[in-house]
Amino acid sequence: MLETHVLTFSINKPFEEWVTIYDSSASLQEAAGIQSLFRGVSKDDPTKVCAVMQAEAGVMEQFISGNAAMIASSGHILESTVSQVFL
Template sequence: MSRKITILISFNIETKFEEWIKIFDSKESDLIHSEFDIKALFRGLSKDDPKKVICINQSPEGNIQKLFKANSKCIKIHKINFSYMEESSWI
């Protein structure tokens, strides 16, 4: 069993936060997160830039990357721009 870590990810969205959050909080998204044993702890947007989003998740090490790889087409469809992504992991 791998150790669970807390992962902070910030990235840009190409849509309004209200539209993006409907997708992030959907049952489909919950199923995808549970498939990779990812628990969303927080998600929000920058007070200075409404296109910049932060997500804080807890999961076994490497599972966020596995989710991204397995769902890259879906991520692109939902207007997520990871070219500005920053990620840090915390124990």
């Protein structure tokens, strides 16, 4: 079943740096079966980001755990992530 993941998290780099790394991982995301629908920065807080993606059940968790070092190097503070999943 296709799941829509809404992730909010903090970053410790400017959004422009984070988004460059995020966008450069598009081929990795696609190869894993993840479709990125939206990524943006908070209007009120430049350290808060929202990313919306779709994938089959279990794919997102596997991708994040398998790519944690790369994700953290983007400036994404992993422990700040709040994940909501919608069907």
